[in-house]
Structures are given as C-alpha cells and as structure tokens.
Amino acid sequence: MSSQPLPPVPPPQWVVALNSPMPRPTKAAASIPDPPGFTSSRQGGKNRSQQQSAASSAPAKPVETDTLKLKKAWEIALAPSKQIPMNGIMMYMSGNSLQIFSIMMVFMLFKGPIQGLISTNTVFAKFDTEGTRSKxxxxxxxxxxxxxxxxxxxxxxxxxxxxxxxxxxxxxAWESERQPLERAYFALG
Incomplete structure (x- = not known):
C-alpha cells in the first residue's frame, strides 16, 4: 500500500463567486431605465464627473461658512425649548408627594440646565469666528x-x-415668630 497524496478539494462555489469580479452587465441589463432622480455615470459621462470635481475643489466662502455655523448655533440654542413641554408634562404627572421617583425627576430637571449654563461658552466655542462673534x-x-x-x-x-x-x-423651627414693630390701638368713642 502506497500512500498517495489526495487531490486538492476544490473550494465551494460561493467562495469562487466571492473572489471573482462581477460580470459585466449585458445589453438587457443596460436597457433597464434608471429610477427617477438618478443619473448613472454611463449617461452623465465626463460632464458629471467634471462637475463633481469642480464642486468639491472649490473652497467654501467664509460668508457661507459663517452662515452655516450660525444656523447650527441657533439649532443648539433652541434645543432646550423642545424639552420644556416634555419636562412640564413629566413633572405634572409625577405628582406632588415626596417619593424617590419625583425627587429624582426634580434632580434631573435641575441638573441639565445647570450643566448647560456652566458650559455655555464651550458649547458655542466651535462656532466662534471673527464673522460670527457679534451674532x-x-x-x-x-x-x-x-x-x-x-x-x-x-x-x-x-x-x-x-x-x-x-x-x-x-x-x-429656626425661624422665630415675627413681632410687629408698632401696635395699633383703636380708640372707641
């Protein structure tokens, strides 16, 4: 008995398909129209790629950048106003009794705005430029x-x-009863 090496086992079909490049589209696939609003690189050709490269290489103007920064800063500034109705309803629904739930709700209600007030300058630091400083x-x-x-x-x-x-x-208990400084006496008769 001689020991002969076994022939190599071919890889499964899915491995071959995964490692091989995609086949070129046939004419039948090319005749399928693109969805509305989509233009493929086949139809656009060089004009589309030239437009994209020109748009990406053109630097944004400082005025446009400042406008975008101010718009984003306004979004951040008005974000707490969206929390007011939600927190108001939650505070109303939590009741007025002293329970751990209502105490934690009140704690969280104070914690967020205090942290927001402390970090006001750091929140808007990324939007601060010469053009946006006054606004x-x-x-x-x-x-x-x-x-x-x-x-x-x-x-x-x-x-x-x-x-x-x-x-x-x-x-x-530390507060004593307040005594009036003067006493008013009414005269009868």
Whole structure:
C-alpha cells in the first residue's frame, strides 16, 4: 500500500463567486431605465464627473461658512425649548408627594440646565469666528433664557411639592415668630 497524496478539494462555489469580479452587465441589463432622480455615470459621462470635481475643489466662502455655523448655533440654542413641554408634562404627572421617583425627576430637571449654563461658552466655542462673534452673543442669550426656563420649571415643581420655604411652617423651627414693630390701638368713642 502506497500512500498517495489526495487531490486538492476544490473550494465551494460561493467562495469562487466571492473572489471573482462581477460580470459585466449585458445589453438587457443596460436597457433597464434608471429610477427617477438618478443619473448613472454611463449617461452623465465626463460632464458629471467634471462637475463633481469642480464642486468639491472649490473652497467654501467664509460668508457661507459663517452662515452655516450660525444656523447650527441657533439649532443648539433652541434645543432646550423642545424639552420644556416634555419636562412640564413629566413633572405634572409625577405628582406632588415626596417619593424617590419625583425627587429624582426634580434632580434631573435641575441638573441639565445647570450643566448647560456652566458650559455655555464651550458649547458655542466651535462656532466662534471673527464673522460670527457679534451674532453669537444673541444666540448665547437665547440659550441661557431657555436654560433658565427649564430651571423655572424645576422651581415650580419644588414649590408644588412644598419644599420651598415661602411661608412660615413648623418644619422651619429656626425661624422665630415675627413681632410687629408698632401696635395699633383703636380708640372707641
């Protein structure tokens, strides 16, 4: 018995198809029209590729760049306004009792705007250029107003829960009863 090497096993068909290049489209495939709004490189030819290269090589003007930066800055500045209705409904639905859920909701309501106010300059730093610096002040002001509105919503919720010391209560034991400076005596007769 001689030991002869086994002939190599051919790879499966899917491996061959994966490693071979795609076949060229036939004339039948070329006769299928493109979908609406699509122009293939076959029809556009060199004109389309020349237009693309010209458009990509032309630098954007600083005015156009500043306009785009201001537009994006306005989107960021107005983003907290989209949170106000959602947070208002959530605060209303969470109730006024002191529970872990309502306390965590109030904590998160205060945490977000405070962090937003602290990081106002860093949020808009990427949009700050010579052309946008004066216009960016108004954008920052609107951003701060939106954050303050969210904080006001948090103050409303804390007041609704009875945690703001707006009136004298028994839990404010350190506050003494206020005595009037003058006493008014009414004369009869």
């Amino acid at each position: 960016l002040l108004g954008v920052k002001a609107i951003y701060v107003v939106m954050q303050l509105l969210l904080l006001a919503l948090g103050v409303w919720k804390v007041n609704a829960m009875g945690l703001l010391p707006t009136t004298r209560s028994d839990w404010l």
